[in-house]
Amino acid sequence: MTVPARRSWWGWGSVADELSPAETKALVARTEALLPGHDFTDHPPPDPADLPIPPPRIQPPPALTGLCSPDPHDRLAHARGKAFRDVVRNLHGDVTHVPDLVARPRTEQDVIDLLDWCTDATIPVIPYGGGSSVVGGIEPRFDSPAIALDLQHLDQVLEVDRTSRAARIQAGTYGPALESQLRPHGLTLRHFPQSFAYSTLGGWLATRAGGHFATLYTHIDDLTESLRVITPAGTGETRRLPGSGAGPSPDRLFLGSEGTLGVITEAWMRLRDRPRWQTTCSVSFTDYPAAVAATRALAQSGLHPSNCRLLDPAEAFLSTATTVDGGLLIVAFESADHPVDAWLARAVEITAGHGGTVLSTRHRGEETTDSAGSWRSAFLRMPYQRDALARRAMIVETFETACTWDRFETLHAAITDAAHQALTAIRGAGLISCRFTHVYPDGPAPYYSVYAPGRWGSTVAQWDEIKHAVSEAIIDNGGTITHHHAVGRDHRPWYDRQRPDPFAAALRAAKHALDPAGILNPGVLLSGESPLAQLDTPSPR
Amino acid sequence: MTVPARRSWWGWGSVADELSPAETKALVARTEALLPGHDFTDHPPPDPADLPIPPPRIQPPPALTGLCSPDPHDRLAHARGKAFRDVVRNLHGDVTHVPDLVARPRTEQDVIDLLDWCTDATIPVIPYGGGSSVVGGIEPRFDSPAIALDLQHLDQVLEVDRTSRAARIQAGTYGPALESQLRPHGLTLRHFPQSFAYSTLGGWLATRAGGHFATLYTHIDDLTESLRVITPAGTGETRRLPGSGAGPSPDRLFLGSEGTLGVITEAWMRLRDRPRWQTTCSVSFTDYPAAVAATRALAQSGLHPSNCRLLDPAEAFLSTATTVDGGLLIVAFESADHPVDAWLARAVEITAGHGGTVLSTRHRGEETTDSAGSWRSAFLRMPYQRDALARRAMIVETFETACTWDRFETLHAAITDAAHQALTAIRGAGLISCRFTHVYPDGPAPYYSVYAPGRWGSTVAQWDEIKHAVSEAIIDNGGTITHHHAVGRDHRPWYDRQRPDPFAAALRAAKHALDPAGILNPGVLLSGESPLAQLDTPSPR
Secondary structure (H helix, E strand, O other): OOOOOOEOOOOOOEHHHOOOHHHHHHHHHHHHHHOOOOOOOOOOOOOHHHOOOOOOOOOOOHHHHOOEEOOHHHHHHOOOOOOHHHHHHHHOOOOOOOOOEEEOOOOHHHHHHHHHHHHHHOOOEEEEOOOOOOOOOOOOOOOOOOEEEEOOOOOOEEEEEOOOOEEEEEOOOEHHHHHHHHHHHOEEOOOOOOOHHHOEHHHHHHHOOEOOOOOOOOEHHHHEEEEEEEEOOEEEEOOOOOOOOOOOOHHHHHOOOOOOOOEEEEEEEEOEEOOOEEEEEEEEEOOHHHHHHHHHHHHOOOOOOOEEEEEOHHHHHHHHOOOOOOEEEEEEEEEOOOOOHHHHHHHHHHHHHOOOEEEEEEEOOOOOOOHHHHHHHHHHHHHHHHHHHHOOOEEEEEEEOOOOHHHHHHHHHHHHHHHHHHHHHHOOOOEEEEEEEEEEOOEEEEEEEEEEEOOOOOHHHHHHHHHHHHHHHHHHOOOOOOOOOOOOOOOHHHHHHHOOHHHHHHHHHHHHHHOOOOOEOOOOOOOOOOOOHHHOOOOOO | OOOOOOEOOOOOOEHHHOOOHHHHHHHHHHHHHHOOOOOOOOOOOOOHHHOOOOOOOOOOOHHHHHHEEOOHHHHHHOOOOOOHHHHHHHHOOOOOOOOOEEEOOOOHHHHHHHHHHHHHHOOOEEEEOOOOOOOOOOOOOOOOOOEEEEOOOOOOEEEEEOOOOEEEEEOOOEHHHHHHHHHHHOEEOOOOOOOHHHOEHHHHHHHOOEOOOOOOOOEHHHHEEEEEEEEOOEEEEOOOOOOOOOOOOHHHHHOOOOOOOOEEEEEEEEOEEOOOEEEEEEEEEOOHHHHHHHHHHHHOOOOOOOEEEEEOHHHHHHHHOOOOOOEEEEEEEEEOOOOOHHHHHHHHHHHHHOOOEEEEEEEOOOOOOOHHHHHHHHHHHHHHHHHHHHOOOEEEEEEEOOOOHHHHHHHHHHHHHHHHHHHHHHOOOOEEEEEEEEEEOOEEEEEEEEEEEOOOOOHHHHHHHHHHHHHHHHHHOOOOOOOOOOOOOOOHHHHHHHOOHHHHHHHHHHHHHHOOOOOEOOOOOOOOOOOOHHHOOOOOO
């Protein structure tokens, strides 16, 4: 079992990586400079031993007892994901909706046995990967008993096909363990979501996670060759195929199903050779629309940069300490096969045509002292900073979407307007920044960060107001409620509006066929089709 | 209405494009040289006026009479697709399973009204695009009455979004009409299946058609931004999104549904600028495994060639008159943004590393006198040649699959062995050739052509023997029963073995939810879930 060491029960990541006192002090000072007058009193997390966690209301049959942990702290650590609202509720010692048991299957047969028991006893089961959901995806937000099905023991790369560059990997494998098992073969998945160290392959697949590549292979979907899924109605495995036209894609039904149709136990994943050439370039713009136009031209150029992240001025300042008037575009190319100079040269030409100025260019192996390098380090520290600020009554959260290029300007204005109005209603201050995490020929995936001084005790409700306002703006202006964070329970009301009725009917029918007792992650994606229907009410809060 | 002029009722394409007597004579002479001793007597098609086409068994309600044609020749022309076995059955004047009516809706409301009538009266409806199915996809292979729903009047590009490079296009639009409506905007879909002139957008979407691009955007799936679908249970339209992670992809359920879940009436399609730079290069090999290895290296290089077609020696000779010992690889790059010299140079380096020799390189605008150019012209003439030979008791047909690279050698050997054994059992002669139509980092999509002297009156049964043998080899050796020809009725037995049970259950449930009367294209993809269950028996012949 290779899981990250000593996870924080209340906040992001591992205890060892929390901000140091010096880092915290510097962060608070920086934040205070931007948002003066806020009360930065620290509200440390409670001792979990003091929390009134109720005993389990269910007991496994004897054969499954060894797989099921009734330990209160174990259950507490599986009670919710790692969104801002999750962290703050933890800080407040809110212990509603703690699962009754944490089940840890060691084999596929264990998964089958557990699902059989839960089907017979009508007990909701929440498939659990790394627990890094930021959308309420793993929280038993209902009153009935529940089991968290933690796949962490299914953590092996089982088979490697060097010729086809693919590997059969168990779903409970965490990012770093996955990469370290592939490294001896010279192969890599190169799927690096921000949650990489604290999330698993199965979680990525179930939520259509977005990864490293800003173009082409943006979602884990595109890296998936075949899936093995255990449903209450039986087990199935798709063929390993590089491409197929035999009916609707079976994998695409389970990708993004968020644990509602079955438990993904294994997948054959498409890999690549480790890159030998890498070049990253930062380009500044004095004008945001010009920066957007340059990014669009790059996305439509057929150059397929591995990175193509446009930071708006606020984002550039906050995460790279670079001051730009219009935007900072980070463009990278990488290859295991050939130097990428011709690609970068043309990319720079394109950005220059839109008024971009190259700030720095860095090649593989060179030191990362430029703004692109700063951005990368900041990216991985962000969740820890979020937690330090959350303890100090700051509202710090993100949300994301995607839209076609023709709609971006309107959507972006509607989102920022809605966020500012909501911020004003709350307290009158706050900051919203935007970056593109992924870009396509037909549109960008904008990702927003919100920083606002809140009132201790109310920051969850305050954030919920903001989230409601921006989600309305997204759905009313042609965006998707999520490009890669998934639907979970938090996005349900807007997902329900986004999803066409015939597809909802088809999905509901498929769910009923595969999970007739409706035990699998009730309340996520679907409502009202199961004996557990009363658990399925969309509930964003 | 822009449909191709004067279609052949019995064979491929348009009457005007049939082989000339001189072309036919040359073709027969070439074929005779390869397969001496065959009886090349011509069996011309019957006069359709002489065929005993039974009158319609159903009558539309008065409001729909104007949309429905009972004309026997119209119905005959909609009775089957354009596979070898379809053409030969036409030549024999076999008029079983002619649809009772051809309905031609002019609006979406017409489609809704027609589906409502058919649902109420339990009449099977077969959505019909260009009628170019080669897998029995549009043939009412059952005894009940049936309606062909021909969408040819829904043939407009309705909206163009130049910024996002996308257009809203009606499903009944034929390839050439689609491109000619996009040309004034400087845009192109660049989806060029062999059937391009005789197939429609809706048909491509419903069957997951494979197109022009040998890498990356291989299937129409990847060019689809959103779909509008009318089902008996209601109409739905997905959002225009460049990417999304909001639940399982709704579009992917309808892509490849082959008319069983609903009628696709419109789609927003991702377009591109018309290419300015194009370079095509032919590379010969003296050794087939080395040619395969070179192709794999190219597919894994990240260069993303627009064409990357490996012809084996037989295929190279038959379609380009080029003699090679190991294989002929046609590699092309194209771009609207930049010269592609750096890309081609690296591709040539890769092939040279595997013993490849460049035969010719051609740039955009240069005359196409080389083997790559010959291949392109031959490609479009192939179906007409097939028809001329089918009239002369030759068995001429193709089939295709895809597999991971590690399995290709075994699969290829199993397929060619099975084909040769079947050919031997039939007559003792024949030829099988192979090309890769598309390649992926994790595997190729091999496409086979079979040429064999048959016995007039038995060529369909003889072909069916061969098809059965190679399909068994495909399914037993890790291939897909179709990479881009679709499932239809002909591939059902093997599709049923390939498809995992839970996905079959999910699809069946989805079908029942959207098409409760089971009227939509019964017998394709699914069995036994409808009042029309008796029509759904897999029937490969």
